[in-house]
Amino acid sequence: xxxxxxxxxxxxxxxxxxxxxxxxxxxxxxxxxxxxxxxxxxxxxxxxxxxxxxxxxxxxxxxxxxxxxxxxxxxxxxxxxxxxxxxxxxxxxxxxxxxxxxxxxxxxxxxxxxx
Numbered sequence: 001x002x003x004x005x006x007x008x009x010x011x012x013x014x015x016x017x018x019x020x021x022x023x024x025x026x027x028x029x030x031x032x033x034x035x036x037x038x039x040x041x042x043x044x045x046x047x048x049x050x051x052x053x054x055x056x057x058x059x060x061x062x063x064x065x066x067x068x069x070x071x072x073x074x075x076x077x078x079x080x081x082x083x084x085x086x087x088x089x090x091x092x093x094x095x096x097x098x099x100x101x102x103x104x105x106x107x108x109x110x111x112x113x114x115x
Contacts, residue, residue: 092098
């Protein structure tokens with residue numbers, strides 16, 4: 001069987017070949033942009049994954065610290081049952097005695113300043 005080529009079909013064939021030559025150069029920037037976007041997406045994914053891993057690690061370290069601190073407080077409370085560690089220790093500046101002495105001192109200063 002022989003291949004038959006009609007003369008009127010040659011220009012169409014040449015135009016089709018020209019389109020096939022132009023098509024890769026037209027698609028090349030799109031393919032390059034897709035590759036760049038793909039690389040950026042992977043970098044963002046890795047960055048977020050590393051951040052999540054670091055956040056989880058820090059959270060676990062905080063939990064370990066809290067657990068160790070609680071164990072130490074329990075040990076101190078067992079060794080010294082009458083100590084203030086057993087309950088919540090009130091801050092010195094917020095104690096009733098300090099507030100009373102501070103207010104009386106300020107009252108005395110005001111009285112002396114008016115004279």
